[in-house]
Amino acid sequence: xxxxxxxxxxxxxxxxxxxxxxxxxxxxxxxxxxxxxxxxxxxxxxxxxxxxxxxxxxxxxxxxxxxxxxxxxxxxxxxxxxxxxxxxxxxxxxxxxxxxxxxxxxxxxxxxxxxxxxxxxxxxxxxxxxxxxxxxxxxxxxxxxxxxxxxxxxxxxxxxxxxxxxxxxxxxxxxxxxxxxxxxxxxxxxxxxxxxxxxxxxxxxxxxxxxxxxxxxxxxxxxxxxxxxxxxxxxxxxxxxxxxxxxxxxxxxxxxxxxxxxxxxxxxxxxxxxxxxxxxxxxxxxxxxxxxxxxxxxxxxxxxxxxxxxxxxxxxxxxxxxxxxxxxxxxxxxxxxxxxxxxxxxxxxxxxxxxxxxxxxxxxxxxxxxxxxxxxxxxxxxxxxxxxx
Amino acid sequence: xxxxxxxxxxxxxxxxxxxxxxxxxxxxxxxxxxxxxxxxxxxxxxxxxxxxxxxxxxxxxxxxxxxxxxxxxxxxxxxxxxxxxxxxxxxxxxxxxxxxxxxxxxxxxxxxxxxxxxxxxxxxxxxxxxxxxxxxxxxxxxxxxxxxxxxxxxxxxxxxxxxxxxxxxxxxxxxxxxxxxxxxxxxxxxxxxxxxxxxxxxxxxxxxxxxxxxxxxxxxxxxxx
Numbered sequence: 330x331x332x333x334x335x336x337x338x339x340x341x342x343x344x345x346x347x348x349x350x351x352x353x354x355x356x357x358x359x360x361x362x363x364x365x366x367x368x369x370x371x372x373x374x375x376x377x378x379x380x381x382x383x384x385x386x387x388x389x390x391x392x393x394x395x396x397x398x399x400x401x402x403x404x405x406x407x408x409x410x411x412x413x414x415x416x417x418x419x420x421x422x423x424x425x426x427x428x429x430x431x432x433x434x435x436x437x438x439x440x441x442x443x444x445x446x447x448x449x450x451x452x453x454x455x456x457x458x459x460x461x462x463x464x465x466x467x468x469x470x471x472x473x474x475x476x477x478x479x480x481x482x483x484x485x486x487x488x489x490x491x492x493x494x495x496x497x498x499x500x501x502x503x504x505x506x507x508x509x510x511x512x513x514x515x516x517x518x519x520x521x522x523x524x525x526x527x528x529x530x531x532x533x534x535x536x537x538x539x540x541x542x543x544x545x546x547x548x549x550x551x552x553x554x555x556x557x558x559x560x561x562x563x564x565x566x567x568x569x570x571x572x573x574x575x576x577x578x579x580x581x582x583x584x585x586x587x588x589x590x591x592x593x594x595x596x597x598x599x600x601x602x603x604x605x606x607x608x609x610x611x612x613x614x615x616x617x618x619x620x621x622x623x624x625x626x627x628x629x630x631x632x633x634x635x636x637x638x639x640x641x642x643x644x645x646x647x648x649x650x651x652x653x654x655x656x657x658x659x660x661x662x663x664x665x666x667x668x669x670x671x672x673x674x675x676x677x678x679x680x681x682x683x684x685x686x687x688x689x690x691x692x693x694x695x696x697x698x699x700x701x702x703x704x705x706x707x708x709x710x711x712x713x714x715x716x717x718x
Numbered sequence: 719x720x721x722x723x724x725x726x727x728x729x730x731x732x733x734x735x736x737x738x739x740x741x742x743x744x745x746x747x748x749x750x751x752x753x754x755x756x757x758x759x760x761x762x763x764x765x766x767x768x769x770x771x772x773x774x775x776x777x778x779x780x781x782x783x784x785x786x787x788x789x790x791x792x793x794x795x796x797x798x799x800x801x802x803x804x805x806x807x808x809x810x811x812x813x814x815x816x817x818x819x820x821x822x823x824x825x826x827x828x829x830x831x832x833x834x835x836x837x838x839x840x841x842x843x844x845x846x847x848x849x850x851x852x853x854x855x856x857x858x859x860x861x862x863x864x865x866x867x868x869x870x871x872x873x874x875x876x877x878x879x880x881x882x883x884x885x886x887x888x889x890x891x892x893x894x895x896x897x898x899x900x901x902x903x904x905x906x907x908x909x910x911x912x913x914x915x916x917x918x919x920x921x922x923x924x925x926x927x928x929x930x931x932x933x934x935x936x937x938x939x940x941x942x943x
Contacts (some may be wrong), residue, residue: 450866453818
């Protein structure tokens, strides 16, 4: 590739499984943002003092939260992607719901989220409205499900998307939230939902059905506005632990896939943008099913998880699906040296980059303990080593 | 009665039959100790191996653990030793700042299935909270876990605090969770790490047998009368 491409061309080409001019770089869109605590150190290192006055840098009710770096830093890092989002998406972990106390809030699905009391840390879901004995299918069907069609949810989204598309050359990314497993687990309880899949599959199915209906409506609503203007539609559903998938392949295929497939269909029916799916963990065994459903790219590519070696993923699936992420956030970024980080970036580019099909990003959010010098080294190395010859 | 039937009910995750079989066995005068040692513990051993070999995933594990717990509810009152416990005691929980506890709760359930008395503290525990529980319950084993790279540093804090309180030698401290590695476990001077609950419980059982601490379940005969 002799001439330089635009960010949008670069990203689209790689997601089409062709080599662009260099490996595209992402920060702040698909599970690749930075903790405000790490960001504060970064802006000091890079000497952007005005960012210390950023309104969202500190939040006493959410002291460890994700944010996207400012435009100057994104440009310095060569980031090719930019996020747009609805103001009030239905699947939001935003704190616009009912704050219960300093450490907990209830979202509009009725799920209670908590953050640790003994140390600053992120919120996670802790209790759901279906997390009780004796839950029936009728309870599920009669529940006050959030309404995805309320127009205020997507107010202003079309204008934002159109502006980003027409006035910039960035690859525009919109998220449609979570696909059906995560909301089902939050509502029913992580362990309880797992047990339902074995002991009460009809109940699990009823929950997945209702959740999928909400997600599909929400996806349709978001993409009716933004669909013509975006390059990537991302959605998330964690399907794996460190050492295995949540479910066997046969359970996933039979009980989860039919619902997830509807969520992916809703994306492709509304836009020609690529569908990028986020799932943490050891999901190797489920990748053929994701490809079959029409997922174009997987994220974050947790290469430190079991059976997720990048060489294996590229050789087995690289002709059918792209990879987004892969820079190690469990060892190199938080605990390694600058050289460890550079080595990791170089190695991921060399393994996942050939033939296109790789977008470089941190393999999950850059958390609070990551040294600023390592963040800088990561993006430096991405630009230095990312050129296709 | 053939106690291998109970093994099968646990392995298949059939809580109703595990419970009714247990009640029937007790009614027939089979000692609770035998039901646990020949029915439940072997059942959970098999389940642990199926988990390690990835034949079982989390849904199957949780369902088998539930079957074991339902049976144990009827056996526990009959197993209490003179010190008020059913067997060696383990305290389990996640470290300060970490609320992700599905993995450690599975470890707790499997330790119960292995005959341990388990004190489950849940998420977000300081070092002193863990160690206070260890002292109060006279526990031999502490199992701590973390999911986040931001919180695993607190595992080192627990080991150090145990040394400061001069009680480190009175316990085994085991660590686990997604970002934990063998090297990390050694560096912080814990007693061990395994990558999944099945292997972890196996290691703990072996360690306690080696150190001579295991003194398993004896039936409280007066309670049976």
